Amino acid sequence: MNIAEYKGVMVFAEQRDGVLESVGLELIGEASRLAAHLKESVTAVLVGSNIKSLATELASYGADRVIIVDDAVLSHYDTEAYTQAVTAVVNKYKPEIFLVGATTLGRDLAPRLSGRLRTGLTADCTELSIDEATRELWSTRPTFGGNLLATIVCPDHRPQMSSVRPGVMAKLAKDTSRKADVIEEQITFDKSKFKVRFIDKVVDKSKKIDITEAKVLVAGGRGVGKEGMPLLINLAQSLHGELAGTRALVEEGMVESSRQVGQTGKTVKPDLYIAAGISGAIQHVIGMENSELTIAINTDKEAPIFQVADLGVVANFHEVAPVLIKKLGEIQA
Numbered sequence: 001m002n003i004a005e006y007k008g009v010m011v012f013a014e015q016r017d018g019v020l021e022s023v024g025l026e027l028i029g030e031a032s033r034l035a036a037h038l039k040e041s042v043t044a045v046l047v048g049s050n051i052k053s054l055a056t057e058l059a060s061y062g063a064d065r066v067i068i069v070d071d072a073v074l075s076h077y078d079t080e081a082y083t084q085a086v087t088a089v090v091n092k093y094k095p096e097i098f099l100v101g102a103t104t105l106g107r108d109l110a111p112r113l114s115g116r117l118r119t120g121l122t123a124d125c126t127e128l129s130i131d132e133a134t135r136e137l138w139s140t141r142p143t144f145g146g147n148l149l150a151t152i153v154c155p156d157h158r159p160q161m162s163s164v165r166p167g168v169m170a171k172l173a174k175d176t177s178r179k180a181d182v183i184e185e186q187i188t189f190d191k192s193k194f195k196v197r198f199i200d201k202v203v204d205k206s207k208k209i210d211i212t213e214a215k216v217l218v219a220g221g222r223g224v225g226k227e228g229m230p231l232l233i234n235l236a237q238s239l240h241g242e243l244a245g246t247r248a249l250v251e252e253g254m255v256e257s258s259r260q261v262g263q264t265g266k267t268v269k270p271d272l273y274i275a276a277g278i279s280g281a282i283q284h285v286i287g288m289e290n291s292e293l294t295i296a297i298n299t300d301k302e303a304p305i306f307q308v309a310d311l312g313v314v315a316n317f318h319e320v321a322p323v324l325i326k327k328l329g330e331i332q333a
Helices: 022-038 052-060 079-093 104-117 226-238 247-251 317-332
Strands: 009-012 042-048 065-070 097-101 121-125 127-131 136-143 148-152 160-164 181-184 216-220 242-245 272-276 293-298 311-314
Touching (some): 022 042, 022 097, 042 052, 042 079, 065 079, 104 121, 136 160, 226 317, 242 247
Parallel strands (some): 009 042, 042 065, 097 160, 216 242, 272 293
Antiparallel strands (some): 136 148
16 A cells, blocks of 8 residues: 555545534544644545535535535435445545544444455544654544543554544534535446345434534433432423433433433533533543533532532532522523
């Protein structure tokens, strides 16, 4: 492999039903920072059907070039079809770095791309940086149950691939005056390798906000307990926020798995994060430490959560919550 042939930073811009996923825009922002160190450009890869109009939005968030693969075959996500399409684009344009969002779709797609491209993949990264002497991508991720951070490099193969959780990286400010070169690629698919047939799509119509998009999160831990759940839900509603929780509450069936914050859940970055009855194990903290304002409520003044909290309340949540809910009601009235 001639590593010198590979240039620039490429991002898989995930879309669903013609709407760009936020993680793709976040990765374009991070790609712009990495590309500045490399003195290279940022390319977004957009795959789907009837999605050409999305190129303008990708440009406004920092993409210098948008490569579109628009085909009816790609109307619904199919692992093999998407893998063939993106592999063809990467092999043609040879990016030095390729980034994918660690969404449900991205976690399925990224390892298959890595295998086809014969390169490494560092999954679930929380930090990316460039070694300017070697131009190597340093990908940092939690390991050993979140107790350690490992920095991984891929010196001998290109592209250097990393997947990043939604909510970890920051978007660039939207600038509608930004323009991008738009290239449409036609892919010849090997349909003999397609093993899955799309039958139907069932959509969750509950209209719940994804916790990675929420501005206010009220999260509960083991200290809340079953008897404290009505208070937790009431507090979240009083703040016009969303309910979240630790793995303990998910395992006990009190919070949906899609609402779990932490290493085995989701990474969030709300304006306000209330941690109720949460001790602050590193596995949880790694998923919420970038919140703008963190308020912790815990009876144990030595709890690790207070080390990352902006405001700590040493008290029983069951006693504090009714007071907060009452005061919020008075303010809103």
